Amino acid sequence: MRSLVATVIASVAAIALNGGLAIVAGPEPGVFALAVQIAVVSAVGFGAYALIAHALRIQELPSIVGIMADLLRRLRRA
16 A cells, blocks of 8 residues: 555656656657656656655665666666
8 A cells, every 4th residue: 555655646746747847848859858858757756756665664665776776787787
């Protein structure tokens, strides 16, 4: 139940930010603008989830963070 609450709140934050960035980017943003928008919205969504999960004391949070850190390390090596 806690994970669901954290997911819903983080999703609402990400959707709201995406809507705001879409307004700023205009009706037909370029590929670079879309890539930046995706990266920013993803980072904010993950950050919001991590903060809420920490506040709700979700026990799986260290595992989630570890998996994401491992993925980032793999991308840097490639």
